[in-house]
Amino acid sequence: MTDSPPPSTGASAAGPPVPSAVALSGVTKAFGAVRAVDGIDLEIRAGEFFSMLGPSGSGKTTVLRMIAGFEEPTGGRVLLGGTDVTRLAPFDRDVNTVFQDYALFPHLSVRQNVEYGLKVKRVPRAERTRRAAEALAAVRLEDFAARRPAELSGGQRQRVALARALVNRPSVLLLDEPLGALDLKLRLEMQIELKQIQREAGITFVFVTHDQDEALTMSDRIAVFNAGRIEQVGTPAEVYEHPATEFVAGFVGTSNLLQGDAAAQVFGEPGLYSVRPEKIRITHPDDPAGPDECSAPGTIVEVVYAGALTRFVVDLEAGGRLVALRQNVEESSTDVARHRGSTVLLAWQRRHTVRLSARPGNTTPNDNPQ
Amino acid sequence: MELSRGARVALRLAMALGLAVIYVPLALVLVNSFNASRSFAWPPSGLSTRWWTAAWQETGLREALYTSLKAGLGATAIAVVLGTMAAFAVTRYRFFGRQAVSFLLILPLALPGIVTGIALNAAFRTVLTPLGIGFGLFTVVVGHATFCIVVVFNNVAARLRRLAPTAEEASADLGAHTFQTFWYVTLPAVRSALFAGALLAFALSFDEIVVTTFTAGPGTQTLPLWIFDNLARPDQGPIVDVVAALLIVLSIVPVYLAQRLSGEVLR
Ligand SMILES: Nc1ncnc2c1ncn2[C@@H]1O[C@H](COP(=O)(O)OP(=O)(O)OP(=O)(O)O)[C@@H](O)[C@H]1O
Ligand SMILES: [Mg+2]
Numbered sequence: 001m002t003d004s005p006p007p008s009t010g011a012s013a014a015g016p017p018v019p020s021a022v023a024l025s026g027v028t029k030a031f032g033a034v035r036a037v038d039g040i041d042l043e044i045r046a047g048e049f050f051s052m053l054g055p056s057g058s059g060k061t062t063v064l065r066m067i068a069g070f071e072e073p074t075g076g077r078v079l080l081g082g083t084d085v086t087r088l089a090p091f092d093r094d095v096n097t098v099f100q101d102y103a104l105f106p107h108l109s110v111r112q113n114v115e116y117g118l119k120v121k122r123v124p125r126a127e128r129t130r131r132a133a134e135a136l137a138a139v140r141l142e143d144f145a146a147r148r149p150a151e152l153s154g155g156q157r158q159r160v161a162l163a164r165a166l167v168n169r170p171s172v173l174l175l176d177e178p179l180g181a182l183d184l185k186l187r188l189e190m191q192i193e194l195k196q197i198q199r200e201a202g203i204t205f206v207f208v209t210h211d212q213d214e215a216l217t218m219s220d221r222i223a224v225f226n227a228g229r230i231e232q233v234g235t236p237a238e239v240y241e242h243p244a245t246e247f248v249a250g251f252v253g254t255s256n257l258l259q260g261d262a263a264a265q266v267f268g269e270p271g272l273y274s275v276r277p278e279k280i281r282i283t284h285p286d287d288p289a290g291p292d293e294c295s296a297p298g299t300i301v302e303v304v305y306a307g308a309l310t311r312f313v314v315d316l317e318a319g320g321r322l323v324a325l326r327q328n329v330e331e332s333s334t335d336v337a338r339h340r341g342s343t344v345l346l347a348w349q350r351r352h353t354v355r356l357s358a359r360p361g362n363t364t365p366n367d368n369p370q
Numbered sequence: 371m372e373l374s375r376g377a378r379v380a381l382r383l384a385m386a387l388g389l390a391v392i393y394v395p396l397a398l399v400l401v402n403s404f405n406a407s408r409s410f411a412w413p414p415s416g417l418s419t420r421w422w423t424a425a426w427q428e429t430g431l432r433e434a435l436y437t438s439l440k441a442g443l444g445a446t447a448i449a450v451v452l453g454t455m456a457a458f459a460v461t462r463y464r465f466f467g468r469q470a471v472s473f474l475l476i477l478p479l480a481l482p483g484i485v486t487g488i489a490l491n492a493a494f495r496t497v498l499t500p501l502g503i504g505f506g507l508f509t510v511v512v513g514h515a516t517f518c519i520v521v522v523f524n525n526v527a528a529r530l531r532r533l534a535p536t537a538e539e540a541s542a543d544l545g546a547h548t549f550q551t552f553w554y555v556t557l558p559a560v561r562s563a564l565f566a567g568a569l570l571a572f573a574l575s576f577d578e579i580v581v582t583t584f585t586a587g588p589g590t591q592t593l594p595l596w597i598f599d600n601l602a603r604p605d606q607g608p609i610v611d612v613v614a615a616l617l618i619v620l621s622i623v624p625v626y627l628a629q630r631l632s633g634e635v636l637r
Contacts, residue, residue, distance in 0.1 A: 090542040091542050091543075099540060103534065105537060106537075107558045116541070117545050120547070
């Protein structure tokens with residue numbers, strides 16, 4: 001777990017004169033009785049790296065498919081660059097997709113795969129060849145142009161899929177868990193590479209993932225999905241530091257919730273609260289907490305050593321349980337275990353307490369108690 | 371799985387017997403076509419190609435062969451177009467009665483040929499005759515097409531079910547219109563299945579006799595009909611053997627090719 005997410009590099013396009021790259025208004029999709037997407041409003045700015053984060057089955061792919069034109073919404077409208085495209089076919093939309101399973105054409109070579117979009121749009125052969133070569137160079141696959149997709153590794157296929165989409169210079173690129181099939185090391189490399197390509201090409205990326213770390217490190221803004229609805233939209237820092245709902249607090253990062261009597265005793269007011277584990281300081285029960293701090297006494301019930309960090313699980317005297325993280329600056333694994341059973345005082349800055357609403361949509365950042 | 375020695379021997383014997391029942395008569399026909407004597411004498415009195423020469427000079431036979439080729443090609447052409455379209459409709463679109471259509475398309479293969487024959491005969495009599503179209507090559511082609519469509523449909527539909535629909539979506543996503551997607555992505559994927567289906571359809575049409583009997587007019591004679599007519603005539607015996615030998619070869623080739631093609635995995 002990172003100590004705090006990197007600052008947002010979000011393009012702060014301030015005025016409304018530039019239309020949103022993608023806008024969804026009241027978009028709903030029902031498959032029979034299943035409401036896969038349930039009334040979504042969303043604006044994605046031009047040039048933004050926008051992530052859709054959510055658990056399996058929350059409707060991310062369905063939203064992406066409606067933007068691409070593979071599914072028609074049951075209700076609502078889809079706008080691209082300010083134009084209503086709700087009823088347009090995929091081939092009439094200026095977006096391209098990198099599919100989760102890549103969907104490369106098995107009977108065509110890598111070069112032919114990349115040239116495909118230009119060929120069907122009748123771009124002259126010379127220009128086609130040049131642009132395909134450029135796109136292959138951008139993903140460092142020049143030497144693989146003559147191969148068939150079956151003769152490539154997973155990471156190479158992923159890059160072919162990317163080149164095949166980018167060569168068309170779409171205004172929006174949709175990526176459906178493009179790194180899902182890769183191992184961790186390759187994933188991290190591709191994350192950096194994707195980010196670079198996006199910055200250089202200046203294309204709007206709409207990136208679907210269910211990996212919170214991936215969303216936090218790559219995105220300008222994140223939409224957190226749950227059961228066909230959006231719970232929160234914000235920069236990584238906003239979503240992480242000020243989760244709007246219980247769901248967001250739990251899905252992005254470790255959930256550290258206090259409610260009921262425990263919350264009333266610690267914060268003086270009943271409600272639902274969250275504190276991120278790395279914000280919590282563990283001290284001796286006799287040390288006083290600072291004037292701007294909340295504090296709660298408790299007993300360490302579990303100590304989990306995790307290499308760079310140690311995770312302390314503390315049962316509070318007031319009831320409830322909190323997890324606190326500490327960096328292993330000096331202590332080694334054998335030392336930390338002896339803390340189990342100790343009585344401690346947990347303390348954290350008052351401003352790091354986030355009061356949550358149980359319903360989605362009620363964003364109340366910096367809503368400090370008392 | 372390990373089999374006991376006895377079981378292995380028994381299995382091999384059974385297999386040999388099964389193959390013998392099928393192929394010994396065929397071999398006899400082949401040998402007999404080179405028999406020097408006129409009757410089905412065994413052992414053959416000597417080797418000769420005189421019956422092959424005689425068969426080649428038989429005009430009725432040559433005409434029957436052409437008729438069969440034309441009927442086979444015509445029926446296969448219809449089957450390729452309609453069977454492929456039906457396979458697409460059933461695998462790529464959801465519509466009311468999709469399952470029923472699928473079932474109805476396959477049914478003619480299971481129906482006894484005599485039922486299909488009688489039904490077609492009655493239908494042609496009521497529909498085509500008032501229009502001035504008599505029984506002849508055209509009615510044979512239509513009759514054969516009823517079961518040829520099934521073979522093409524089955525082959526192509528099976529391949530389409532295995533082809534991930536995302537490939538077609540990717541094509542549309544990259545700007546290809548419906549026809550371009552079909553031509554550049556779907557067709558290459560189903561091409562070998564389509565070809566295999568067409569070969570099988572042709573082979574089926576080429577040796578069909580029951581439906582042909584009911585749909586051919588008096589002046590139209592396909593090769594199987596010619597054989598059937600001449601088998602009873604004592605002087606034509608060896609010539610029929612020659613034709614049978616020819617048919618064996620002509621059927622083996624497409625079936626062999628079709629099997630290789632449908633076994634070919636989608637790379
Ligand atoms: N074609 C379909 N027919 C019926 N139900 C569907 C269809 N496509 C999706 N669904 C349902 O809609 C819901 C949302 O699916 P979707 O694929 O959008 O989820 P997701 O967020 O992309 O999940 P994952 O992370 O697993 O890919 C699921 O409950 C799914 O079962
Ligand atoms: Mg999905």
